[in-house]
Every structure is written in C-alpha cells, then in structure tokens.
C-alpha cells in the first residue's frame with residue numbers, strides 16, 4: 001500500500017487522510033506547498049519518513065504553482081515554501097533532511113523553469129522511492145531479532161502510513177509474519193491521537209497479523225508478567241549518542257521494559273540520525289494543542305472539567321541505556337552515530 005504519490009495527470013499530491021482512519025480510507029489532494037504544510041501540522045499525514053516525502057512534494061508543488069515567474073522568483077518561492085513546511089513540525093529530522101535535499105536542487109543553477117520543475121519532481125520521486133527501498137532493507141535486518149512466538153509491544157504507528165510503503169518497526173513485524181514466524185503484537189493505543197489503535201491496528205488487520213490493543217499504561221503489566229517478549233518503536237530523531245526522540249510514551253515504555261529485562265528496539269531509517277544533536281536533550285520537542293487531550297468524550301461526557309488546562313508534549317526522549325539495539329537500513333547498529341553517514345546517504 002503506497003500512502004502518498006505524485007499524480008502526474010493533475011500535477012498534484014495524493015495522500016490518505018489519516019484522520020479518517022480506521023473508519024474510512026479517504027484520499028485527499030494537496031495542491032499547494034501551503035496545503036502540504038497544513039496537512040503535516042494537522043496530522044492528515046504523519047510519521048517521520050512520510051512527512052519528509054510530503055515536504056519534498058510540497059516544494060515541487062510550490063515550483064509548479066509559479067509557472068509565470070522568472071527563475072529567480074521561483075527559487076525564492078520554493079525555498080520560502082520549504083521553510084514554511086519545515087516549521088510545521090519540528091521534531092522529526094526527516095522533514096528537515098528532505099527539505100534541505102530539495103533546497104540543494106533548487107539552487108542548482110538551472111535557468112529554465114521547465115528544467116527546474118523536472119529536477120525537483122525527479123528528486124522528490126527519488127526520495128519517495130528510496131524510502132520504500134530503505135524500509136525493505138530495515139525489514140531484512142530487523143527480522144534477525146524476531147523469534148518464533150514473540151509477543152511484541154509496539155508504540156505509535158510505524159507502518160505504511162508513517163512511510164511511503166511498508167514501514168519501519170511495523171515493516172519488520174510484517175516481514176517476520178510473512179516468513180512464517182508466529183507472533184502477536186500488543187498495540188499501545190498511543191494517547192492522545194491513538195495512532196496505535198486507529199492506524200497500527202488497522203494495518204495489522206489488513207495483513208491478518210494477530211494483535212490486541214492495550215492502553216499505554218497497561219504495558220508495565222504485560223512486561224512485569226513476562227507476557228511480552230520485546231518492545232519495538234520507531235524514531236523521529238536519533239542523537240549521536242543513540243538517544244531516541246519518539247512518540248510520547250516511548251520513554252515510559254522503555255523504562256518498564258528495562259526494569260523487567262525485556263529488550264527494546266528502536267527501528268528507523270539512517271536518515272533519522274541527526275548527529276548535530278549530541279544527545280537527546282538537544283532535540284527540539286514539539287508541544288501540541290491541549291485540545292488533543294481534552295476534546296474527548298467517554299459515555300458521551302467530557303473527560304475533564306470545563307476550563308481544564310492540559311499540556312501536550314508530542315514526543316519524549318528514550319536515553320540510549322534503555323535501548324538494546326538500533327535497527328536501521330544500514331544494519332543493526334550501535335552509537336555513536338555520525339552525521340557524515342546521513343549526508344552521504346542523502347547525496348547518493
């Protein structure tokens with residue numbers, strides 16, 4: 001299932017509106033760079049690799065929008081749109097990485113508008129295709145750690161919806177299942193936006209992989225009783241020392257796993273490494289609207305008193321000592337991680 005693509009006939013971007021899942025599979029059309037920025041900010045499209053690819057396509061849209069401008073004006077417009085898109089969500093480094101990569105193409109001294117359009121579209125398509133290939137490599141390396149009979153606690157959504165196709169941690173799980181390993185996934189709901197119960201459960205159901213949804217706070221129960229054998233999650237940004245920024249709740253999950261001697265695996269493309277951040281505390285954490293926590297009903301009633309305040313960090317940092325191994329397209333690797341690798345990969 002490819003979840004985002006460039007529609008050649010309309011010269012627009014098509015993607016699944018993840019807010020409508022699991023009830024409806026709704027495809028949405030994005031026509032401008034600004035619409036891409038809004039789609040990223042509103043979680044129509046989410047997941048670190050997916051927003052990177054969306055950002056790249058957003059810069060293509062910006063170039064296509066200004067057909068009657070001079071090359072200099074187009075360059076300025078595309079770079080400006082890149083900045084707007086990058087500001088939509090600050091934590092996932094894949095977004096910045098893709099915008100920077102597109103930025104290099106914009107500045108590649110092309111005099112013809114048509115040629116610039118072609119170069120930008122080719123680069124965005126390349127980034128999207130690389131994501132698919134990267135996920136296949138991650139799955140190939142990751143299945144080495146999956147054992148027959150595993151019960152894996154998985155946090156957030158790291159599947160096709162979070163990437164272009166396949167997924168990272170969920171891609172490993174899908175590949176292991178395809179190869180005949182018997183396993184079960186305990187799907188963390190992933191408060192407050194329920195990427196686990198809405199998206200991961202939906203993807204697992206499509207694949208026929210056994211799963212049960214658990215509340216985020218139930219994870220400790222399963223870990224303490226040895227009813228789970230592994231914890232797996234993705235990454236939005238990985239510091240040079242191996243600290244991992246990922247969906248809020250990952251840290252508590254890793255703490256509980258570590259306390260019960262259950263291994264924790266963070267699974268990501270090497271492009272999620274940002275060695276300019278020496279450690280996790282250097283990574284900017286996105287705070288989202290309090291309404292995401294508060295605008296919820298149980299039995300038809302509000303879950304908090306009117307006027308209640310809430311604070312909503314979207315990510316947390318899992319320190320390196322809680323992580324057993326880092327599973328990437330480069331193999332199963334251990335810190336320190338180098339920035340130069342990431343840049344080279346981008347320039348391949």
Ligand code: MRU
Pocket residue numbers: 046047048049092155156157158159162163167168169195233234235236246247248314
């Ligand atoms: O806020 P989200 O849903 O974009 O958060 C996504 C995650 O935290 C994922 O685990 C991460 O991006 C890795 S996706 C392959």
